[in-house]
Amino acid sequence: xxxxxxxxxxxxxxxxxxxxxxxxxxxxxxxxxxxxxxxxxxxxxxxxxxxxxxxxxxxxxxxxxxxxxxxxxxxxxxxxxxxxxxxxxxxxxxxxxxxxxxxxxxxxxxxxxxxxxxxxxxxxxxxxxxxxxxxxxxxxxxxxxxxxxxxxxxxxxxxxxxxxxxxxxxxxxxxxxxxxxxxxxxxxxxxxxxxxxxxxxxx
Amino acid sequence: xxxxxxxxxxxxxxxxxxxxxxxxxxxxxxxxxxxxxxxxxxxxxxxxxxxxxxxxxxxxxxxxxxxxxxxxxxxxxxxxxxxxxxxxxxxxxxxxxxxxxxxxxxxxxxxxxxxxxxxxxxxxxxxxxxxxxxxxxxxxxxxxxxxxxxxxxxxxxxxxxxxxxxxxxxxxxxxxxxxxxxxxxxxxxxxxxxxxxxxxxxx
Numbered sequence: 001x002x003x004x005x006x007x008x009x010x011x012x013x014x015x016x017x018x019x020x021x022x023x024x025x026x027x028x029x030x031x032x033x034x035x036x037x038x039x040x041x042x043x044x045x046x047x048x049x050x051x052x053x054x055x056x057x058x059x060x061x062x063x064x065x066x067x068x069x070x071x072x073x074x075x076x077x078x079x080x081x082x083x084x085x086x087x088x089x090x091x092x093x094x095x096x097x098x099x100x101x102x103x104x105x106x107x108x109x110x111x112x113x114x115x116x117x118x119x120x121x122x123x124x125x126x127x128x129x130x131x132x133x134x135x136x137x138x139x140x141x142x143x144x145x146x147x148x149x150x151x152x153x154x155x156x157x158x159x160x161x162x163x164x165x166x167x168x169x170x171x172x173x174x175x176x177x178x179x180x181x182x183x184x185x186x187x188x189x190x191x192x193x194x195x196x197x198x199x200x201x202x203x
Numbered sequence: 204x205x206x207x208x209x210x211x212x213x214x215x216x217x218x219x220x221x222x223x224x225x226x227x228x229x230x231x232x233x234x235x236x237x238x239x240x241x242x243x244x245x246x247x248x249x250x251x252x253x254x255x256x257x258x259x260x261x262x263x264x265x266x267x268x269x270x271x272x273x274x275x276x277x278x279x280x281x282x283x284x285x286x287x288x289x290x291x292x293x294x295x296x297x298x299x300x301x302x303x304x305x306x307x308x309x310x311x312x313x314x315x316x317x318x319x320x321x322x323x324x325x326x327x328x329x330x331x332x333x334x335x336x337x338x339x340x341x342x343x344x345x346x347x348x349x350x351x352x353x354x355x356x357x358x359x360x361x362x363x364x365x366x367x368x369x370x371x372x373x374x375x376x377x378x379x380x381x382x383x384x385x386x387x388x389x390x391x392x393x394x395x396x397x398x399x400x401x402x403x404x405x406x
Contacts, residue, residue, distance in 0.1 A: 015270050022269070022277050026284035033288040037295035044298050132305055137376060 048129065049114075053087060053099050056116030056125040060089035060096050066197065073189035076156075077181075079105070081189035084112065086197060097124060098197050100190035106182035108132040111141070113183065115190035119198060123150045123187060131179075138179035146173055146180060155191040159184045210335065217339030223316045224347035225395040230316040234348055235384040237307050241364050244352035245345065246300040247307060250289050252341025254311055257285045259325040259337035266326050278321045283312045316344060347391070354387045355379060 053063045068086035075081055084101040097118040103110040111131040116124035126147050133139050140146060149170040150157065159172045159181055172180040223229045230251075237247040261281050262269070269277045290308045293301040301308065311317065320340055325333040356362055359379030361369050377383045 015273050018268060018270055019273050019277060019280075022265070023280050026280050030284050030287050030291075033291050037291040040295035041291070041298075044295070048298075130302060134380065137380075 049085075049101075052114045052127045052129055053089070053116075055127050056114050057089040057097060057099055058125075060091050062090045063087040063099065064090060066098075068193065068197075070193065070196070073102075073192050075104075075185040075188060077185070079185060081185050082110075083189065083193055086193060088197070089116065095119065098194050100193045101129070102186040102190050102193075104182040104186035104189065106131060106133050107138050107176075107178040108134060111179070111182055111186065113186045113190075115187055115194075117191060117194035117198070120154075121191065121195055121198060122152050122154050123191065126150055126183075126187060133176075133179045137176050140173050140176050141179050141183045146170075147183070150187050153187075155188065155195055157184060157188055157191075213332075213335050213339040214342065217336070217341075217343040218346060219343075221340075222343045222347055222395065223319075223340050224344055225392050226399075227316075227319070228392070229319055230314050230344065231388075233307050233310065233314060234351065234388065235381055237304060238348055238352040238355055238384060238387075239359065239379050240303075240356045240362075241349060241352045242300070243303055244348040246293075246297070246304055248341065248345025248348050250293065250304075250308055251311055251314060251316065251344055252338065253289050254282065254285045254314075255317055255320060255337035255341045255344075256334050257337075258282045258317055259320055259333040260330055261285075262321045262325040263328060263330045263333035269326075274326065275318075275322075278318060278326075279312070282317055282321070286311045316340065350391055351384070351387050355383060359383055 050063070054060075057063075064087060066086045066088055068083055070083065072080040072082050081102055081104045084103055086101075087099045088095050089097045089099055097116060099114055099116050101112065101114045103112045105111075109132045111133065112129040114127045114129055116126070118124045128142060128147075131139070131141075133141065149165065153168055153170070156168065158169045160169050161172060161174065161177075165171050170184065172184065217223075221227060224231075224234050233247055233251070237243045258278070258281055262278055265277070265281075286309060289311075290301070293304075293308060320336060324336045328336070353363065355378045356364075357368060358375050359377070361367065361372060361374035375383075378387065
């Protein structure tokens with residue numbers, strides 16, 4: 001009788017100890033791999049950001065993180081555009097413009113874009129850092145015919161579906177309206193942020 | 204000599220007779236999601252194969268220690284450990300591939316091929332055959348994925364391994380989309396069944 005009542009108890013103990021051991025050893029191994037890969041992953045991330053910054057502002061030779069804390073920008077159509085970072089682009093000691101990293105929500109999640117803005121508030125260049133748009137459809141925002149339209153435009157860019165774009169208008173991609181509108185929202189938000197930064201610099 | 208014969212038997216089982224994708228119809232979600240390009244398919248196949256070999260080996264080594272009642276929990280912990288490791292390693296050393304596969308690498312944890320092999324093979328067999336089973340099932344999965352991906356990439360994007368094939372002729376975007384994935388997969392399953400049936404009839 002004594003052994004009968006004892007058995008389930010020891011069984012549960014055995015189950016939990018074995019499972020804990022397996023989980024513990026697995027956790028240790030994962031931690032070891034993480035220790036090896038974490039610096040490399042961080043370095044790659046920084047390198048990628050640095051490359052993208054350089055790509056949108058080729059004339060700058062250094063970038064200074066301004067520690068932006070203004071929060072999300074609400075776009076003209078009422079959607080929130082998160083701002084991930086703002087950098088002042090400097091050539092020597094002179095500020096030539098700024099770079100804003102935005103992540104508007106596209107069709108398949110956040111599209112991370114770095115926008116270079118010149119000192120007079122115009123788009124210098126854009127660079128998509130990461131996105132998960134539909135392959136072959138939403139990914140068309142990577143085509144120069146689309147993102148090239150933004151160069152030289154200033155805050156409040158409007159998107160049109162057809163016809164010839166006017167001075168501050170761009171043509172969205174038919175069939176990929178969500179992705180291309182998200183890109184447009186991102187660029188506009190970046191321009192809004194840049195306006196406040198550039199304005200503050202001049203004062 | 205004997206070992207070689209048995210390896211071939213394993214290979215035939217994993218690639219043809221019991222192909223995880225075309226015959227067992229396991230792992231449909233990653234098959235459809237990552238077969239948009241051949242490079243993605245190969246990356247996904249390699250990652251899944253690595254996890255299959257390691258988890259089969261470890262589960263087989265521990266098959267007498269893991270209590271029957273908590274075996275699934277133990278398997279998932281072990282599989283998740285390996286998946287996290289390969290995820291971190293890919294992020295650190297092949298970031299481009301890791302970016303394009305995105306969420307589907309962590310999702311290998313719940314890939315039914317891996318759990319199915321752990322439950323139906325590794326938990327009942329010795330370590331070496333289990334590792335072999337993992338390797339050949341992984342090869343079968345990779346080959347199946349590559350077949351679907353080759354057709355989808357050529358038809359859906361007009362490229363193969365990223366190289367332009369038809370000189371700017373608009374591709375059939377349908378094949379890059381999930382619907383096209385189902386179509387191609389369906390035709391491949393039909394083809395494999397047809398070949399198997401014909402072989403069976405000749406006996």
